[in-house]
Amino acid sequence: MEKKVLLSVQDLVVKFKVRGRSLTAIRGISLDIYENESIAIVGESGSGKSVFTKTFANMLDSNGYVDSGRIIFSDESLADFTVALGDSQRRKIQQIAGRLNEFSKLENGAEVYKKMKCLESEAQKRASLSDEEEQALEQELEELKYQRAETFNLKQTIDPKKERERLRQTSAKLSELDRQIAQRKKEAKELAKARCAEAKRDTAYQQAYDKEMAQLKQQYASLCAAPITQAQKDRNLEIAKEVYLSVGRYDYITRHKLVIKLQSCLKEAMRQGLDLNDDTVRNDVFAPAIYRVKLLDETAGQLHGKCIFDLANVKYAKDLAQIRGKRIATVFQDPMTSLNPIITIGEQITSIILKHQDCSETEARIRAIELMKKVGIPNAENRFDDYPFQYSGGMRQRIVIAIALSCQPKILICDEPTTALDVTIQAQILKLIKDLQKEFGYTIVFITHDLGVVANIADRVAVLYAGQIVELGTVEDVFYDPRHPYTWAMLSSLPQLAQRNTTLYSITGTPPSLYNTIVGDPFAPRNPYCLKIDTLMDPPMFQVSETHFAKTWLLDPRAPKVEKPEAIQNLHEKLLEAFNI
Numbered sequence: 239m240e241k242k243v244l245l246s247v248q249d250l251v252v253k254f255k256v257r258g259r260s261l262t263a264i265r266g267i268s269l270d271i272y273e274n275e276s277i278a279i280v281g282e283s284g285s286g287k288s289v290f291t292k293t294f295a296n297m298l299d300s301n302g303y304v305d306s307g308r309i310i311f312s313d314e315s316l317a318d319f320t321v322a323l324g325d326s327q328r329r330k331i332q333q334i335a336g337r338l339n340e341f342s343k344l345e346n347g348a349e350v351y352k353k354m355k356c357l358e359s360e361a362q363k364r365a366s367l368s369d370e371e372e373q374a375l376e377q378e379l380e381e382l383k384y385q386r387a388e389t390f391n392l393k394q395t396i397d398p399k400k401e402r403e404r405l406r407q408t409s410a411k412l413s414e415l416d417r418q419i420a421q422r423k424k425e426a427k428e429l430a431k432a433r434c435a436e437a438k439r440d441t442a443y444q445q446a447y448d449k450e451m452a453q454l455k456q457q458y459a460s461l462c463a464a465p466i467t468q469a470q471k472d473r474n475l476e477i478a479k480e481v482y483l484s485v486g487r488y489d490y491i492t493r494h495k496l497v498i499k500l501q502s503c504l505k506e507a508m509r510q511g512l513d514l515n516d517d518t519v520r521n522d523v524f525a526p527a528i529y530r531v532k533l534l535d536e537t538a539g540q541l542h543g544k545c546i547f548d549l550a551n552v553k554y555a556k557d558l559a560q561i562r563g564k565r566i567a568t569v570f571q572d573p574m575t576s577l578n579p580i581i582t583i584g585e586q587i588t589s590i591i592l593k594h595q596d597c598s599e600t601e602a603r604i605r606a607i608e609l610m611k612k613v614g615i616p617n618a619e620n621r622f623d624d625y626p627f628q629y630s631g632g633m634r635q636r637i638v639i640a641i642a643l644s645c646q647p648k649i650l651i652c653d654e655p656t657t658a659l660d661v662t663i664q665a666q667i668l669k670l671i672k673d674l675q676k677e678f679g680y681t682i683v684f685i686t687h688d689l690g691v692v693a694n695i696a697d698r699v700a701v702l703y704a705g706q707i708v709e710l711g712t713v714e715d716v717f718y719d720p721r722h723p724y725t726w727a728m729l730s731s732l733p734q735l736a737q738r739n740t741t742l743y744s745i746t747g748t749p750p751s752l753y754n755t756i757v758g759d760p761f762a763p764r765n766p767y768c769l770k771i772d773t774l775m776d777p778p779m780f781q782v783s784e785t786h787f788a789k790t791w792l793l794d795p796r797a798p799k800v801e802k803p804e805a806i807q808n809l810h811e812k813l814l815e816a817f818n819i
Contacts, residue, residue, distance in 0.1 A: 241272040250307035257387040265705040276682040278696035286705040309549035321486030338474035341505040347461035348511025365437035386415040484531040499527040567642035568651040573634035577626040584622035594645040609640040632663035704760035711786035721788035
């Protein structure tokens with residue numbers, strides 16, 4: 239039976255602004271996560287595991303952002319929309335349609351408009367810095383700003399009483415960097431000004447430009463004066479209904495702002511001659527303002543539609559409230575960072591239930607106690623009013639799981655939830671998570687660097703390195719038939735596989751800096767099986783089997799045959815003995 243894709247990550251790129259520089263934490267990840275499965279995300283610290291899953295619920299730090307890509311969440315309860323359709327709503331839709339009909343006249347002159355923009359672009363290039371010059375200047379300024387930030391941070395650590403000379407030198411260096419930054423900006427401005435003056439002195443080109451632009455403007459005005467067709471009017475009415483359907487759930491002020499923004503986006507799309515009958519194009523046109531709700535049907539009293547819910551493009555708090563906790567919940571590593579020490583356990587569970595579910599305080603208390611029992615809290619009724627400090631570490635983690643499951647989410651993200659617990663309690667928590675999955679039917683996304691945990695809980699494994707998935711497959715694929723050298727290295731370094739009187743394997747080197755553009759395979763400098771092509775080209779994702787994929791040049795038919803390390807050969811028997819799988 240074909241599995242249903244619950245979450246589809248498509249070419250996701252996540253960046254952070256750090257000390258004036260851009261750090262690319264996630265570099266083009268694509269991954270489908272299925273309903274009711276358990277998928278483990280594994281890799282070293284800093285590989286991007288937590289950042290990757292934080293994008294699902296828009297929980298990135300303030301300096302982080304999704305640079306490109308989509309995260310499509312296929313949840314029927316979120317995707318289905320209806321809005322009431324009364325006289326005032328019909329008038330508003332007709333008003334939007336009227337505006338769109340005016341904009342549609344621009345479609346008639348779209349080809350001429352493109353010629354005008356090309357002509358303007360060419361003239362601007364002649365009168366300004368080239369793309370190569372601008373890029374070189376930007377890189378130089380970025381490096382100088384980074385050096386300034388590092389120097390400033392160093393200055394903050396210097397004791398002015400004991401290290402006066404060092405402080406003086408650091409201050410002088412800081413002033414010099416400020417001077418260099420100002421000088422580069424001034425030089426760039428003067429060069430751009432000189433290019434502009436040079437272009438103006440080229441009278442022959444300027445006359446030819448003015449003549450051609452005048453002709454194009456006259457032609458454009460003539461084409462845009464022509465009436466639009468009935469087909470365009472019908473399409474615009476449908477788009478107007480979709481506009482209102484997409485914004486109808488917001489308050490009046492937000493709705494008004496969004497309608498204006500969407501009209502602006504649609505006007506520009508029509509000016510460029512984009513095919514608004516194409517669903518993909520229409521989705522992209524709506525995206526800068528809000529995700530589009532596609533009209534499915536309408537009755538005398540309501541409009542009904544369905545949206546493609548893109549978690550990478552959620553902009554409004556009301557939409558986030560429908561996702562965080564309610565549809566996607568997270569269990570973090572340390573339960574004390576999730577629990578408020580001065581609020582009782584019962585109140586912390588019931589507050590979440592009251593926020594996301596329509597019930598009374600009495601009903602919320604009953605549900606909370608039932609959840610406490612499900613996660614294994616003994617004597618739940620009497621411990622309902624206890625504070626977090628009165629619970630052990632394992633019991634606190636059970637409470638965090640209860641809070642996460644209080645609204646029956648579709649996805650439960652477990653961010654190393656057993657790292658702070660001892661081995662016995664760790665096993666109990668893992669068993670609890672798996673047992674509750676059978677009852678509640680949620681999907682588990684388990685973040686860990688402990689491959690022993692992976693072997694016991696996961697159906698599939700995604701191995702991350704330097705912000706990319708380098709291997710993906712079922713647990714059997716990745717443990718018993720690993721293909722990427724990084725996966726080999728991680729498995730070889732398992733302490734449980736070490737033999738008496740032998741040295742425990744460790745991965746040499748460190749992961750690459752994500753500030754820089756990585757050329758070739760990011761694992762190449764640490765890879766004992768590195769090929770020359772690894773230093774030149776990033777490998778594609780090779781398919782090993784129907785469920786198994788690996789991103790390494792060793793799978794290319796032209797690559798030399800390389801056997802996996804001896805330490806992980808016959809891994810099946812070793813893992814059975816080590817982890818009791």
